Amino acid sequence: MQIPIIDFQPFIEGNLETRQAVAQQIYQACHEIGFMYLKNPGISSQQIEAIFTRSQFFFNLPLEVKQQLAWSDEISNRGYVGIERERLEPDKPGDLKEAFNVGKEVSSYNATPNIVINKWLPEQEDFQSEVLAFWYTCCQVADQVLQAFAIALQVPEDFFTTKHDQQNHTLRLLHYPPITQQPKPGQVSAGAHSDYGSITLLFQDRVGGLEVQARSGEWILAPAIPDTVVVNTGDLMQRWTNHVFCSTKHRVMIPTDERIMRSRYSIAFFCHPNHDAEIVCLPSCRRENSAIYPPISAGEHLLSRLQATY
Ligand SMILES: O=C(O)CCC(=O)C(=O)O
Ligand SMILES: [Fe+2]
Numbered sequence: 607m608q609i610p611i612i613d614f615q616p617f618i619e620g621n622l623e624t625r626q627a628v629a630q631q632i633y634q635a636c637h638e639i640g641f642m643y644l645k646n647p648g649i650s651s652q653q654i655e656a657i658f659t660r661s662q663f664f665f666n667l668p669l670e671v672k673q674q675l676a677w678s679d680e681i682s683n684r685g686y687v688g689i690e691r692e693r694l695e696p697d698k699p700g701d702l703k704e705a706f707n708v709g710k711e712v713s714s715y716n717a718t719p720n721i722v723i724n725k726w727l728p729e730q731e732d733f734q735s736e737v738l739a740f741w742y743t744c745c746q747v748a749d750q751v752l753q754a755f756a757i758a759l760q761v762p763e764d765f766f767t768t769k770h771d772q773q774n775h776t777l778r779l780l781h782y783p784p785i786t787q788q789p790k791p792g793q794v795s796a797g798a799h800s801d802y803g804s805i806t807l808l809f810q811d812r813v814g815g816l817e818v819q820a821r822s823g824e825w826i827l828a829p830a831i832p833d834t835v836v837v838n839t840g841d842l843m844q845r846w847t848n849h850v851f852c853s854t855k856h857r858v859m860i861p862t863d864e865r866i867m868r869s870r871y872s873i874a875f876f877c878h879p880n881h882d883a884e885i886v887c888l889p890s891c892r893r894e895n896s897a898i899y900p901p902i903s904a905g906e907h908l909l910s911r912l913q914a915t916y
Contacts, residue, residue, distance in 0.1 A: 607820040609828055609836075610635045615646040617754055626757060633758035636839050636847075640854035641818050643834040647747050647807075651833055654809055657740045657779075660733055661871050664706055665781040667727075675725040677707065680912035682722035683776060684709055689783065694857075695797030699790040702860065706779045710772075711738050741777045744807055744875040748775065751805060751837055752877075759847065760890040766804070769883040774904075775803075775876060782815070782870040785860055795870070796858035801840035802911040803878040803904075808836040813870040819855040828856070842879065842907055845899050848891040881905030 617628035635642035690700030752766035844853035887897030
């Protein structure tokens with residue numbers, strides 16, 4: 607089993623027929639493995655390089671500075687998450703990674719008790735504007751991918767995008783530091799998990815290390831491929847599609863070669879539908895007119911998943 611590489615350009619630029627053809631390839635990938643590499647996703651390699659440079663800058667800051675932006679709760683889900691803080695596999699020791707979460711930017715002036723704001727470093731406007739620019743680019747890419755999903759699943763082309771128009775997405779910069787101490791028994795870089803939302807866009811540096819579990823149970827390597835972005839389907843998309851699209855487990859293991867001495871960086875963009883979007887089995891995915899899950903609101907689903915890992 608291999609993770610397919612799909613050229614997305616014909617979807618962005620093409621006519622109805624080429625868009626259908628790309629949507630069909632995406633359907634196949636989501637159905638068989640839940641992961642794909644999208645080539646020509648509509649983000650320049652310069653922009654990707656620039657955000658990785660900013661990420662290195664951020665994680666190189668002293669811990670006390672990063673801790674000023676500490677993640678505080680599942681509802682806001684913003685800010686800095688220190689090493690070992692998150693357990694993607696709840697019965698294992700904490701993951702050997704640190705992360706910085708950014709959500710939709712709202713000015714503090716507009717913040718209300720229900721609206722959470724991002725945590726930024728003082729006097730780092732360049733960092734903030736580059737991260738936010740990347741956030742918006744990812745939103746646009748995600749909208750295109752969600753249109754392809756809609757075509758693939760025979761619902762109106764704007765079916766998923768209208769249910770994501772509040773942009774409840776999270777951009778996550780990730781750093782896996784070099785391993786300098788003996789890890790705890792069972793400890794890994796990112797424990798095996800499936801993502802919670804609808805789709806995830808994932809960018810990784812050349813160090814690689816991502817592994818994806820095929821249906822056979824075998825773990826297959828998903829190395830970085832230049833000029834591509836990894837797209838995978840999350841639990842909510844699996845639920846929406848009655849398991850026609852699969853939400854596949856993936857993990858990052860501690861390297862067993864010289865890469866153990868190196869930092870690894872990756873960037874994930876987790877797409878979440880509007881909190882009040884009702885996730886009800888799609889008509890094209892019903893089998894014998896039945897659905898595996900009852901309807902749930904996207905917000906309720908996300909909160910229950912986040913609470914299990916912190
Ligand atoms: O760092 C990676 O390559 C994977 C990260 C991941 O799967 C996640 O944060 O959900
Ligand atoms: Fe993940």
